[in-house]
Amino acid sequence: DITVLNGEDVAESFDDGGYEPLGDDGFHNKYGYDVTYTHEGTTVAKTFEVYVAGGEKPITTGDASFFDWILVIPVAWLMSFFGGILGNSFALGILFTTIVVRTLAWPIYAKSNDLSIKMNVAQPDMQRVQAKYATRKDPQSQQQMQMEMMAIYKKHGINVMGCLMPFLQMPIFIAMYGVVRRITITGGMYTENVANTNFLGINLANTQDGIIGIVLAGLVGATMFILQKISMKKPSYTKNTAKHNPNPQAAQTEKTMKFVSYFMVIMMAFASYQSNALALYWIFGNIYSLGQTLVNRKLNEKKHEHLMQKQLLG
Incomplete structure (x- = not known):
């Protein structure tokens, strides 16, 4: 009108x-x-x-939130630094920032693995206590069981707060996710240093990029599937524990975890189609995590053997 x-x-x-x-x-x-x-x-x-x-805000200090100040802006600066010294390459900025961020988070990952190993070594003792009180449901018996379980944790050096360690990584990875999505938006203070969004003929600034987006999403799904398969594969020491101390509840939990893991593969593949840059970040991240898992598995075998010898020697 x-x-x-x-x-x-x-x-x-x-x-x-x-x-x-x-x-x-x-x-x-x-x-x-x-x-x-x-x-x-x-x-x-x-x-x-x-x-x-709708959409995303450019990364600036003008309207930065508290989360932006403590994590997003530092990670964006790091990506900007690598991009700036490598021909303003967005792809190389993502690659090297992923390596640095994941390496800095490695100690948290290692702590989680240490907890898993100690729990496995302590499993026979824990199951004996659980069997001892299996039919005794009165409050006094349950309290006594908890005291004996705490004694086992202390004996094996298990910190019950250690189960929260994986959650400490989440803010870092969320910040990285946000930086990849926002750093190239016009008006951002680091945009110029990652202005070259071309990578092997792919424009990383594109979203829902047809066949290219489908290929990248497929690579995200494939690398994550391989990562999940290797991560879910039991180390030899856990197989021995399960053989001598069968636990039906643990077996059911394992099946549920497998279903959730494979469902996440599908979800991430669909989500990665929305952004070429995000898909590339997840591909780099999955490959890094794959190497990290293989290295930690070798280290865990040695740690488990050492703990078992220490337990036998008293």
Whole structure:
């Protein structure tokens, strides 16, 4: 529809009095437009601001959240640094930042593995205590069982808070995910250093990129499937424990974990189709995690053997 404005009605019709029905909430981009027109020899200039919902915000300090300040901006700076010294390459920035971030998080991963090994060594003792109190459900017996379990944890150097260690990695990986999605957005303070978004003929700035996006999503799914298969494969020492101390509940939990793992493979493959850059980050991350898992498995075998010898010697 076209509305014809007459004379003095023009300026009044364009004047919204600064009205913002929703403010800035939920809007990530604001665009300003200057409109100049001449009517009966008089030049009138007006500025319009348009808020656009959806999408991502560029990485800046102006409207940075607390999470941005402590994690997103440092990770973005690191990616910008690598991109800047490597021909403004977004792909190489992602690669080397992934290596640095995952390596820094390795001690947390190693601690989780140490807990798993110690729990496996302690499993026979724990099952004996559980069998001892299997038919004794009164509060006093249950309290005594908990005390004996705590004694086992202390004996084997198990910290019950160690199960929270994997969650410490999550904020770091969430920050990395956010940086990959936001660092190339126009207006960001690190955008220029990752301006070269080409990688092997693929534009990493593209989203839902047809056949290329499907291929990248397939690679994400394939690398994650291999990672999950190797991660779920039991080390030799856990097989021996399961053989001598069968646990039906543990077997059911293992089946559930397998289902969840393979479901996650499908979900990540679908999610990666949304962004070429995100898909490349997950491919790099999966390959790194695959190597990390193989290295830790070798180290774990040696640690488990050492702990078993220590237990036998008292």
